[in-house]
Amino acid sequence: MSYYLVFLGSARExxxxxxxxxxxxxARACVQLLEADGARVELIDPLEFDLGAVFKPHFAHAKGRAPEALDALAQKIAAADGFVMVSPEYNHSMSPALAHLLNHFGSSLFAFKPSAIVTYSAGQWGGARAAVSLRTFLAELGCLPVSAMIHVPKAQEALEEDGRFREDPDRWVGYFGRTLGQLSWWAEAAAGHRKEQDPSEVSPAFQRAPDQRNAP
Known part of the structure; x- marks a missing residue:
């Protein structure tokens, strides 16, 4: 059974x-569709985390001294087979709330796993322009996004509060399914190969200093 984290990219109430x-x-629609396909899924809501006024990532804390909530989320990220990133659009870019939460964790936790990009808006564009920056961001984390994306314009008209589609559910399920199907295919393939070969053996994580990335 594949295990996915669906990250909600908004902290506004x-x-x-x-x-x-x-x-x-x-986000709830994504959770329901993945669960209907037999996956285990958790929704990660930024409002459930107190990240403090001063930015200090999880990996910067001394061993055993990180906040309990960040420690728990780090373990979930490491255990996940794939990720769904749900983002609104801010100034033609991805959600700052989503970037802030993800930046608390090193890329080695996300790497060698696929991700899916899902954007939305209250207006007509569905947050599509946020996907441009989100693709680059996720690639740098190492959880490469699948090619298909989901954009939901006028999400307040398309979805009920519980994540059910209001009209044309079959069309919406098919639309979401193309992206989530790609995510599942790659997640299962990657999980199978991780059992055969540890990714850190072919590409060790940078865990000492930024100059580990430097050319000789």
Whole structure:
């Protein structure tokens, strides 16, 4: 059984957009569709984490001294087979709340696993432009995004609060399914190969200093 984390990319509880927490509907739809396909799924909501006023990533804490919530999430990221990133669009770019949460963890936790990009908006564009920066961001983390993407315009009209589609559910399920199907295919393939070969043997993680990336 594959295990996925669905990251919600919004920490806002107020309006606009209206209704509030619009992305939660989109994230719940992803969770339900993956679970219907037999996967184990967890929704990761930034509001459930107190990240503090000063940025300090999980990997910067002394061993055993990281906040319990970040430690638990780091373990989930390491255990996951793939990721779904649900993001609104801010200034034609990805959600700062999503970037802030993901930046607390080193890329070695995400690497050699696939991801899927899901964007949404209250308007007509579905947050599509956020996907441009999100592709680069996820590639740098090592969880390469699959080619198909999901964009949900006017998400307040497309989805109920619990993540069910309001109209044309079969079409929506098929639309989401193309992306989530690619995610599942790659996740299962990658998980199988990780059992045969440890990825860190072919590409060791940088864990000492940034100059480990430097050319000789």
């Amino acid at each position: 107020s309006t606009p957009p209206s209704p509030a927490r619009l992305g939660l509907r989109v």
